[in-house]
Amino acid sequence: MNAIYAAYLTGATGNSFALLVFNNGVLCGADAGNALYDGEYDVRDNCVTGKVVINFPSQASVITGVVAGPKPMSLELPLSLQLPLEQVPFHTIESALGRINARFEKLRDIDV
Numbered sequence: 487m488n489a490i491y492a493a494y495l496t497g498a499t500g501n502s503f504a505l506l507v508f509n510n511g512v513l514c515g516a517d518a519g520n521a522l523y524d525g526e527y528d529v530r531d532n533c534v535t536g537k538v539v540i541n542f543p544s545q546a547s548v549i550t551g552v553v554a555g556p557k558p559m560s561l562e563l564p565l566s567l568q569l570p571l572e573q574v575p576f577h578t579i580e581s582a583l584g585r586i587n588a589r590f591e592k593l594r595d596i597d598v
Contacts (some may be wrong), residue, residue, distance in 0.1 A: 487529045490595040491571060493517075495587045497549030509596055513538050513565075519546055527565060534567040550584030 493504040495517070506515035513525040513536065513590060525538030540561045548553040548561075567577050571590035579586045 487527075487569070488532065490500045490596065491592045492593055494591070495549060496587045497551070498584050499551040500547070500549040502549050507596070508534075511536075513595045519548075521546065525563075525565070529569070532569045534565060534569060534571070538563050538565060548583055550581065550586065552583045 488509045489507075491506045491508065493506050493515075495502045502514050502518045504517035504521075504523065506513060508527065511526055511528065513523065513527050515521060517523070520543050522541045523538050524541070524555040525536055527534050527536030540552045540563065542548060542559045542561070543557050544554055544558050546559070549556070561581060561583060563579060563581050565579070567576050570592075571577070572592045575589065577588045577590070579588060
């Protein structure tokens with residue numbers, strides 16, 4: 487599961503692109519809207535489970551239609567994604583800010 491992925495994300499009011507690194511239980515990345523991703527995951531029974539915190543800058547427009555206020559905003563998302571990520575047409579992620587659909591493309595494995 488140690489790999490770098492491109493994630494194509496869509497929400498109620500927009501879309502975005504993120505670059506995500508999955509490495510030895512640590513998930514991190516960034517997206518086109520300047521949000522930073524930091525989390526952890528576990529792999530069991532062909533499923534990735536865990537959580538990721540997305541840190542949005544102030545005044546950021548989120549693809550679910552929410553706009554961050556004058557201070558940065560954080561959102562914690564639970565993850566439950568079927569493996570292999572890139573072979574599922576899209577993954578649906580439910581968040582407190584609305585539904586996000588994600589399609590993953592593996593860019594390369596990480597051998598560490």
